[in-house]
């Protein structure tokens with residue numbers, strides 16, 4: 001299969017073979033072409049050249065409906081269920097043949113019968129907004145099975161799950177594969193998952209087939225080599241220096257969520273210069289709203305934030321004065337303008353100052369482009385040109401572009417929310433190294449993450465957030481995982 005976007009070749013004569021009744025992993029760096037390949041299979045894109053064969057027969061897949069009719073289904077990284085509806089409503093209404101009047105008692109009866117054949121159960125009458133991330137992902141998978149799709153493509157299905165939930169969901173899928181009910185193609189960045197659950201692996205590098213084989217005959221090192229070729233991994237600097245004075249101070253902060261519920265409740269926290277404070281917690285416990293208040297994207301109801309001793313209201317001028325940087329989650333949505341170029345997005349913080357602007361209004365576009373070109377090189381952003389719209393970059397490369405903008409200069413306060421979500425291991429190594437280097441240079445870092453390993457690796461101090469409050473605090477070096485897990489679950 002070959003797929004060109006204009007003059008750019010995203011997939012170059014790639015071959016992928018998935019055996020029936022197998023669990024196949026698809027690996028590759030950010031921008032390697034994984035999503036493009038599966039979108040071609042699912043009929044979202046029409047490949048420039050190449051075919052999809054199912055059971056050795058060439059098949060015409062012009063749109064996702066054709067793919068569904070052939071039994072192909074896709075589960076995404078983010079949830080697609082309607083939160084305000086029940087699980088049963090979500091399942092029934094996803095069908096192509098929903099009758100104009102639904103006989104719910106019959107449908108429920110049929111659903112119960114369907115569930116009794118499945119290796120895992122979900123609460124049919126619960127509202128999707130009330131169930132955990134693990135249960136939601138199980139529902140997404142059940143929905144595909146309910147719609148009679150027997151070849152499932154999973155695009156990083158565990159990135160919103162805790163390691164325990166991920167193992168549970170993948171373990172159940174593995175059982176279904178072993179019993180011959182299902183075939184799976186899974187995009188992932190986690191070698192642990194590949195080693196534990198997959199039979200075979202295909203590896204892409206820069207749009208080309210870089211390797212494939214049986215997982216039992218490969219080590220994570222072999223796979224990493226095929227993924228990155230001769231590129232060098234960034235080495236993480238050692239932790240140096242002691243924490244200094246308080247830089248960021250949050251005092252009795254109260255903030256509400258969009259529905260008016262209390263999301264952040266009387267929260268107080270300090271972060272010192274040269275210190276990384278990690279916030280652990282299951283997503284949905286107020287972390288997002290806390291970061292939004294610090295980023296100036298949400299009004300606090302009460303409480304105060306101080307930066308370097310001064311009152312702080314998240315204005316652009318204050319952020320500039322205090323050298324604050326932000327790495328929010330979902331960077332394309334929260335930190336970029338999708339239709340604008342990579343260069344313009346990189347310049348968003350500084351565009352109205354010299355050398356990018358003169359007299360406050362004349363914008364020097366060539367200065368934008370020059371600065372962007374340097375940062376594109378330094379942060380290894382895979383983009384055709386600095387003028388390419390940022391929305392057409394792969395997810396990992398959007399993240400790198402935001403990183404280049406936010407960390408490409410002096411930083412005194414850094415607020416990062418799930419900064420490595422969806423990134424390949426080389427990018428994770430680079431971002432972790434950048435965050436540690438900023439800390440070592442004296443920045444105060446607040447790191448919100450759902451990845452406990454990341455928090456333990458980077459933090460000096462760790463706090464647990466539950467129901468909008470900080471319920472536990474420990475030095476990362478003394479952290480006890482069971483204790484942290486207990487507090488994350490609210491016990």
Ligand SMILES: Nc1ncnc2c1ncn2[C@@H]1O[C@H](COP(=O)(O)OP(=O)(O)OP(=O)(O)O)[C@@H](O)[C@H]1O
Nearest residue numbers: 005010030031032033034035036392393394395396
């Ligand atoms: N609609 C599009 N228009 C132009 N270029 C695109 C489009 N979609 C993808 N690309 C380019 O194709 C390349 C492969 O992107 P793709 O999303 O397939 O990567 P990926 O391996 O899934 O990466 P990630 O792990 O970051 O999700 C990238 O360089 C991207 O910029």
